[in-house]
Amino acid sequence: MIPAPYGGKLVNGYVDTAHADSWKEEFEETTVLNSPVDCVYDADKIACGAYSPLQGFMNESEYSSVIGNSRLPGGLPWTMPIVFLPLGNQEQKLNSLKPGDTAGIRGLDGEPFALVKVEEKYVIDKGEFAQKVYGTKDPAHPNVADLAGTGETAVAGRVTCVGKLRVPSGDYELTPTQTRKYFERMGWRNVAAYQARNPPHTAHEYIQRLSLEREDVDALMIQPVVGKLKKGDYKTEVIMRAYARFVENYYPKDTVLLSSLSIAMRYAGPKAVLFYAIVRRNYGCSHYIVGRDQAGVGSYYDPYACHRIFDEFDVGVKPLRYRESFYCKVCGWMASSKVCPHPQSEHVNTSQTRIRSLLAEGKPLPPEILRPEVADVLRQGEVIND
Numbered sequence: 001m002i003p004a005p006y007g008g009k010l011v012n013g014y015v016d017t018a019h020a021d022s023w024k025e026e027f028e029e030t031t032v033l034n035s036p037v038d039c040v041y042d043a044d045k046i047a048c049g050a051y052s053p054l055q056g057f058m059n060e061s062e063y064s065s066v067i068g069n070s071r072l073p074g075g076l077p078w079t080m081p082i083v084f085l086p087l088g089n090q091e092q093k094l095n096s097l098k099p100g101d102t103a104g105i106r107g108l109d110g111e112p113f114a115l116v117k118v119e120e121k122y123v124i125d126k127g128e129f130a131q132k133v134y135g136t137k138d139p140a141h142p143n144v145a146d147l148a149g150t151g152e153t154a155v156a157g158r159v160t161c162v163g164k165l166r167v168p169s170g171d172y173e174l175t176p177t178q179t180r181k182y183f184e185r186m187g188w189r190n191v192a193a194y195q196a197r198n199p200p201h202t203a204h205e206y207i208q209r210l211s212l213e214r215e216d217v218d219a220l221m222i223q224p225v226v227g228k229l230k231k232g233d234y235k236t237e238v239i240m241r242a243y244a245r246f247v248e249n250y251y252p253k254d255t256v257l258l259s260s261l262s263i264a265m266r267y268a269g270p271k272a273v274l275f276y277a278i279v280r281r282n283y284g285c286s287h288y289i290v291g292r293d294q295a296g297v298g299s300y301y302d303p304y305a306c307h308r309i310f311d312e313f314d315v316g317v318k319p320l321r322y323r324e325s326f327y328c329k330v331c332g333w334m335a336s337s338k339v340c341p342h343p344q345s346e347h348v349n350t351s352q353t354r355i356r357s358l359l360a361e362g363k364p365l366p367p368e369i370l371r372p373e374v375a376d377v378l379r380q381g382e383v384i385n386d
Contacts, residue, residue: 007053038264047161056158169260193280199242206334269301
């Protein structure tokens with residue numbers, strides 16, 4: 001059955017339309033803080049319930065519990081701190097804020113978007129944050145590098161938003177309420193979530209199909225993270241257009257929902273993976289697909305630590321764990337070391353690194369690693385974030 005939201009209740013931080021005008025008037029009277037795009041996306045996901053049971057940005061007690069114990073103070077597993085760290089050089093504004101005041105956050109378009117009812121302010125040791133969350137202080141790590149642009153004073157408090165954030169993925173961006181209603185309408189009780197941040201290749205397709213073939217899975221929700229990505233990643237519109245072509249041509253219409261998740265990508269290995277599974281539970285998913293080195297970057301994490309973390313924490317989602325897959329020239333299709341006996345010399349690498357390299361060199365994209373419809377999308381102009 002469709003699982004209950006994490007913590008038991010789906011948070012709704014949206015302002016009633018009848019009060020939207022008064023909300024906007026309040027916004028104009030608040031201290032508006034310059035916010036990293038990460039926090040803008042997080043405010044949106046708090047308000048729509050994707051981060052349930054969080055109702056706002058974490059206070060110091062919640063933050064300390066999460067980075068120290070990977071749990072909220074009440075004991076519920078939670079691995080990623082959701083904190084409001086405004087951009088640096090705003091000391092005067094931050095010093096003026098007191099508990100009970102309201103801080104404002106503008107949307108991606110610069111328009112009034114979110115209000116934070118200030119509960120408290122506290123100082124975050126950014127070095128400790130980086131080490132405990134990302135496992136490194138290396139400034140080459142993309143999330144660690146982002147911390148350099150923020151201040152050290154976090155603002156905690158409940159979030160209210162005037163409406164859904166306007167994002168580049170457009171109508172693909174659904175709320176947990178919308179996906180849950182869609183699942184109910186389709187008669188889906190057990191939905192497997194697929195996390196992505198790249199256009200699909202055949203290794204992705206392989207584990208998606210394996211998941212859909214399971215008797216305990218009714219359908220698949222493919223939900224790429226397309227908010228803030230890193231330099232060198234594919235552009236949002238490219239990812240969504242490639243997936244739309246892929247889903248349209250290779251899956252039955254009554255078994256797959258394509259949606260987007262506009263947040264800042266957390267490259268935190270196993271901690272990020274558990275967090276993403278919690279988020280997908282809030283969207284109504286009962287299963288979560290975990291491949292090799294999910295939410296990893298570089299060589300910072302053990303590639304299969306993202307599998308083992310589900311043995312340590314139960315978040316009410318069943319992990320579907322898969323080994324690294326590849327195209328085998330002898331088998332004639334995708335396989336893994338569990339089912340393929342042939343040597344590595346017969347395996348074709350399906351990595352995005354190889355695909356990007358072929359694109360950059362203007363070389364053909366092999367059909368054994370990319371469906372032709374996806375390859376067509378990737379050949380259309382500038383597809384990489386610079």
